[in-house]
Amino acid sequence: MAGAAAALSRPVGRRGREDVSLSRRARNLAWWSLAGVALALLVVPVVWVLYGVFQQAVPNWHWSIFTEVTTGVGGGLANALAGTGVLLLGVGVLVSVIGIGCGLYLAEFAPTGALTTLLRSASEILSGVPSIVIGYVGYVALVVGLHWGFSLLAALIVLTVLVIPYVSKATEIAIGQVPVAYREGAEALGMARSRALRTVVLRSAIPGIATGIIVALAISVGETAPLLYTAGFSNSFPTAQLVHSAVPYLTYATWTFYDDPSAAVKALAFDSMVLLVVLVLALILASRLVVWMSQKHSPARATGGGVRRAGRGRAGR
Amino acid sequence: MSSDEPGDRARDDAARDLPRRDDPALARTGRAAKDGVPDAAKAARRSRVARLSERALLGGSAVTAAVPLAALVAMLVVLVIQALPAIRYNGWHFLVGSGWNPGSTYSQPVHTGGILHLAGASYGAWPLILGTLEASAIAVLVGFPIAVGAAVFIVEKLPRALSGVVGLFLEILAGIPSVVFGLWGVLTFGPWLARDIYPALTHLPNVPVLDIFRGSTGYGEGLLTAGIVLAAMIIPLIAATTRDLLRQVPEATKEGAEALGLTSAEVFRTVQFRWVRTGVLGAAILGLGRALGETIAVALVTGSVLQSATNIYGTTTTIAATIVSQLDSAQTDPTGLYVRVLAEAALVLMAITLLVNIAARRIVRRSARGVALPVGVGF
Numbered sequence: 001m002a003g004a005a006a007a008l009s010r011p012v013g014r015r016g017r018e019d020v021s022l023s024r025r026a027r028n029l030a031w032w033s034l035a036g037v038a039l040a041l042l043v044v045p046v047v048w049v050l051y052g053v054f055q056q057a058v059p060n061w062h063w064s065i066f067t068e069v070t071t072g073v074g075g076g077l078a079n080a081l082a083g084t085g086v087l088l089l090g091v092g093v094l095v096s097v098i099g100i101g102c103g104l105y106l107a108e109f110a111p112t113g114a115l116t117t118l119l120r121s122a123s124e125i126l127s128g129v130p131s132i133v134i135g136y137v138g139y140v141a142l143v144v145g146l147h148w149g150f151s152l153l154a155a156l157i158v159l160t161v162l163v164i165p166y167v168s169k170a171t172e173i174a175i176g177q178v179p180v181a182y183r184e185g186a187e188a189l190g191m192a193r194s195r196a197l198r199t200v201v202l203r204s205a206i207p208g209i210a211t212g213i214i215v216a217l218a219i220s221v222g223e224t225a226p227l228l229y230t231a232g233f234s235n236s237f238p239t240a241q242l243v244h245s246a247v248p249y250l251t252y253a254t255w256t257f258y259d260d261p262s263a264a265v266k267a268l269a270f271d272s273m274v275l276l277v278v279l280v281l282a283l284i285l286a287s288r289l290v291v292w293m294s295q296k297h298s299p300a301r302a303t304g305g306g307v308r309r310a311g312r313g314r315a316g317r
Numbered sequence: 318m319s320s321d322e323p324g325d326r327a328r329d330d331a332a333r334d335l336p337r338r339d340d341p342a343l344a345r346t347g348r349a350a351k352d353g354v355p356d357a358a359k360a361a362r363r364s365r366v367a368r369l370s371e372r373a374l375l376g377g378s379a380v381t382a383a384v385p386l387a388a389l390v391a392m393l394v395v396l397v398i399q400a401l402p403a404i405r406y407n408g409w410h411f412l413v414g415s416g417w418n419p420g421s422t423y424s425q426p427v428h429t430g431g432i433l434h435l436a437g438a439s440y441g442a443w444p445l446i447l448g449t450l451e452a453s454a455i456a457v458l459v460g461f462p463i464a465v466g467a468a469v470f471i472v473e474k475l476p477r478a479l480s481g482v483v484g485l486f487l488e489i490l491a492g493i494p495s496v497v498f499g500l501w502g503v504l505t506f507g508p509w510l511a512r513d514i515y516p517a518l519t520h521l522p523n524v525p526v527l528d529i530f531r532g533s534t535g536y537g538e539g540l541l542t543a544g545i546v547l548a549a550m551i552i553p554l555i556a557a558t559t560r561d562l563l564r565q566v567p568e569a570t571k572e573g574a575e576a577l578g579l580t581s582a583e584v585f586r587t588v589q590f591r592w593v594r595t596g597v598l599g600a601a602i603l604g605l606g607r608a609l610g611e612t613i614a615v616a617l618v619t620g621s622v623l624q625s626a627t628n629i630y631g632t633t634t635t636i637a638a639t640i641v642s643q644l645d646s647a648q649t650d651p652t653g654l655y656v657r658v659l660a661e662a663a664l665v666l667m668a669i670t671l672l673v674n675i676a677a678r679r680i681v682r683r684s685a686r687g688v689a690l691p692v693g694v695g696f
Contacts, residue, residue: 020578020580024580024583025580027580027582028580028581028582028583031582031585032470032474032581032582034466035466035467035469035470035473035474036470036474037466038462038463038464038465038466038467038470039466039467039470039471039483041463041467042463042464042467042483042486042487042490042552042556043483043486045490045549046486046489046490046493048501048505048506049493049497049498049501050489052501052504052505053497053501056504097381098381098384099381100381101377101378101380101381101382102378102381102382102384102385104374104378105375105378105379105381105382106382108378109375109378109379110382118386119382119383119385119386121678122385122386122389123385123386124674124678125389125671125674125675126385126388126389128603128606128607128610128670128671128673128674129389129392129610129667129670129671130609130610130611130612130637130666130667130670131610131612132610132612132637132640132641132663132666133392133396133610133637133640133663133666133667134392135641136396136640136644136659136660136663137391137392137395137396137663139644140395140399140656140660141391141395145395161384161385161388164384164385164388165385168382168385192363192364192366192367192368192370192371193367193371194367194370194371194373194374195367195370197374198374218492221494222492222493222494222495222496222497223494224494224495224496224612224613225495225612225613225637225641228641228644229644251494251496251613254494254496254497254500255496255499255613255617258500258504269500273496273497273500276494276496276497277493277494277497280489280492280493280494281489281492283492284485284488284489284492287488288485
């Protein structure tokens, strides 16, 4: 009787600590320690890389890189910065049109069938094609084949093809997450479907789409391989010409100048690295801001927004 | 409920917004009567315009939706046409042979089998293919446990606020340009490994598997360094996917296991991991695909030497790194064969990455019913 009473008085639910054997507790501790170490190993390289970038750049830093163009013996990065800006603008426009259109079609219009599966898989496969392969094809087909030379147009096409899948995917997911009630409301008001798409569906999907475009821009900032043989590089500012005029850009400076014998040129590599990292960080913060603002203004969709978190939405469609 | 109210407000917003802009009923009762146009005609025109505008939207978006497929097909066509002479010239030797010699530019080009080439030109890409596979394999072997361990820790042990900060770290890690990773690898990380870590590895017991760490450790540029740098680059993809999948595991199954008296590590092994393993495997293979195609960082860190690594620390190169580092000098080949050989290399690389990516997506699709993996999104 006394034993049963003792058993009953023990807390129900979780077993007491003393019931778990020492070896199981040790294994539990070991497992979580390993997981903690893994997390540390993930955080350390981020800090280390960022620290290294700034630590190498600080002694070489001079503000004139913003005003001077690159010369053979040093100079600045004003031309590369302008070129990267032009590329970003161009990619931003092109990928907004094509990527959003692509995602809109796949989410809204595409009939279920083999063709749609093909289109969707093509987009997914494209996101797995190595960027150097896209760059090589751009070089062979556009720069040499069409006699464009190193040019803005070739660089833009190559970069856009590279990032379309990201924007398309983000758009498709964001549209899939628009609450059905919104569409029903538009329909109940007698709204034409095209107008409902523009004013209700696409508008509510804007945060997700914007995040996708920002991701695409961040990738464009950091790419080197596809640009080396399509954009070329020049020591002057980018021109308004679409073809026959090379475009300078930041990653080229990092990739080419880092082992230059001249200290002044070498410094440009480290300075451009800082600019690259700052640009990417700014874009990441921008995407966070977009997500944060969309959550603030439309708490109904608080779980959506971010590209990664948006992954859940597809099944709901 | 505070969670319901915002939703209603959003819906109200939509509702308030709509009639102002486009409400056929409003237009009919208000304006149509004034200008005397019959209601029916007006409504018909309206619906015709609406139909046309929907057609335009459909047509326009359908054209853009064809762009990825068209780009993919165009790329394959260009690569195959470009590579055909090289494929005919190299034969199977390209896939299995070693030795990479563009031939002598000083002697007269010669014809072999109808293809003009430099005397002595011979291309065996096996060292490149091997280097690609080895570096990527190391990347996954190193990166996968770290990514999964970190993801488990983030989901189970970190408070919500801190896990947001770590999420930011993941995004930064994914966003750091590969040329920055490459320079870090070649200037800071590689030399540190060669000085402080690799010598210790050579003293591991001389038993099978561990004996691959024996031999000369070099100066930090090489296979193992490249693999580790690649690991850092694919960790964000695997970790973010694993984290998101783990968060979707139903609480009740975990609680059930806990009620049976399992420790949290045992709960992970027996319950959570079974829910997510296929998705995690798919993410690992996607990471492998990314590692296979990574170019700039690898070109900087492997040493870009056109040969197989002599040991795990040895310098080597990969297909992608070879294309980017050789395309300049390939243009000095007056017969043009070298540029075409690089097209053949690009085809091989594309074939490998396509196989890997398709495999990953198959696995993911089969597993993920209702659990969508954010496929191909690097952030």
